[in-house]
Amino acid sequence: MAMIGVATTRRKIQWSFLDLLVVVYALVPVLWIVSLSFKSKETLNDGNFIPREWSIQNYVDIFQTNEFVRALFNSIGIALISTFIAVVIGTMAAYAIARLDFPGKRVLIGVSLLVAMFPQVSLVSPLFEIERALGLFDTWPGLILPYVTFGLPLAIYTLSAFFKEIPWELEKAAKMDGATPAQAFRKVIAPLAAPGVFTTAILVFILTWNDFLFAISLTSTEASRTVPAALSFFTGASQFEDPKGTISAAAVVITIPIILFVLFFQRRIVAGLTSGAVKG
């Protein structure tokens, strides 16, 4: 017994050390940015990990510039709309893929996989030309469109996996209980698929929120520029001022919606919701 006890304690220590290493590796850059954002302009380049002088001046500054506030508004709006559209269409498509046998099903799956794998950078120049010709350049729809395109394959793949988990017999049972197909979907399938829908929503939201490539290429003014793109245009008050502090503050601010979004939906992702449906 003692031997096993020693062995497990040793293993515990080993694992804790490894876990700690991974956490530190992942979090140090984030903490560095947080630290920078709280430094005053004078101590910005002193190289201290913990700021000597705490200051929220950087945060005050970014919210005073129209540039950042407007970009934040664009980011939230565009990401939410893209996520909503991708999840709604993705839910329907995934349901069809998981449940029905229709002609062209394999083609649909293949094409969506193709879209997901397509290098985005090769689409930037044609999209730029097309959107300019169509008048979509530097508008919200101009960004929502490519985001939905690249969000959909992700949504379809994640959701169809979730739909396949739901026992087919539940739907048959609903039909026998007198439900129309729409009622069966709304009252039985949708509540059970909810965790999958929320998971997908989080993934698509993160994908669109973090995009830099399309945001920088398909926008030119504050009208539709999102935060990741706007950050690169940050300058100090004068030519000689270092914008490092404000950029850090903005970077911290844009992680907050993601954290909130994840925390909000995570509560709804209840694992094993379908347990108890069948057998025992």
Added chain:
Amino acid sequence: MAEIVLDKVTKRYPDGAIAASEVDINIADGEFIILVGPSGCGKSTTLNMIAGLEDITSGELRIDGARMNERAPKDRDIAMVFQSYALYPHMSVRENMAFPLRLAKVPDATVKQKVDEAAKVLDLTQHLDRKPSNLSGGQRQRVAMGRAIVRSPKAFLMDEPLSNLDAKLRVQMRTSVSKLQKQLGTTTVYVTHDQTEAMTLGDRVVVLRGGFVQQIGSPQFLYEQPANLFVAGFIGSPSMNFFPATLAENKLASSLGEIALTDRLRRVLEGGKAQRDVIVGVRPEHFEDAALLDEATKATGVTFQAQVDVLESMGSDKYAYFTVEGKQAESSELAELAVDAGASDVPESGSQVVTRLSAASAAQEGAACDIWFDPDKVLLFDPSSGANLTYTG
């Protein structure tokens, strides 16, 4: 309450496979009918066609005289209990049972009353607010039944509802299903692969094989007068013993010895003059330990000697297993039954015979024993068509 008529109902899949072929069944109002057969015999497909979950390729389904082929399941007013129960996991027991009533827009007070009533009948009252995941298998099964009975449908369809329960609970639920059906008097179609369930539950049993109806009749009738080898081998546990035999000069030459034709056999065999091959079928209970019989009885039957391979004492009876030398009875139907029972993997020389002897028998494992059987109870089958030559139904 309804009468269900299947009129030459056929199911053919797009790939050409036929799951049910011209199934003709008249189910009377209030009748408890069992569809039974090995897996892949088309019993579940037939049930799903009655439910409306699968389209009918040809033929007609009528409930109370009205054609149902094109009606959606929800418009047929029938309830179904699934093998997996298919309870809605996000709803409590009460909500599960109320679901069909809510869809039918029944007023709240009536819903509550009906659910409470059903819960009382099924002994679920104290579980009404629990989720299915917190229930035992038997309780889940009862919730599934409850969901079916709350709205008093025209008919119940049950797709192997007891097969996920353990053996003891299954026997218990079998009686309660039977009682419930008698109490409600609702027409019920019940699918099972278990011949014991079929024998004990149904008013009538439909035996299916490869999409074809083999025989329809009361359990006792199927047992005594099976229409063919398949039904004979499927119904009854332990199953009937089969041996090849040759009919010649008023005698059957079989591996169990010579069997003199009784009047009954002679009649059905039209005198039994022509020489032909037949398959002899004997139920285990028609054998007896010869030592327990008086001379007069013994003289009326056939006695043979064999070594007991295995002896199972059940308390009330003893099951003795013998190996009888000689060829095994061969037919496609018996082969299919053997596959279904998983027996085809067991290499055997000669044919195995199961006998049910009185508890008083002194038979010993490994020792030889004189076994007697009554030739008047013997059934004869045509080896090529499988038809029961002694069938008089």
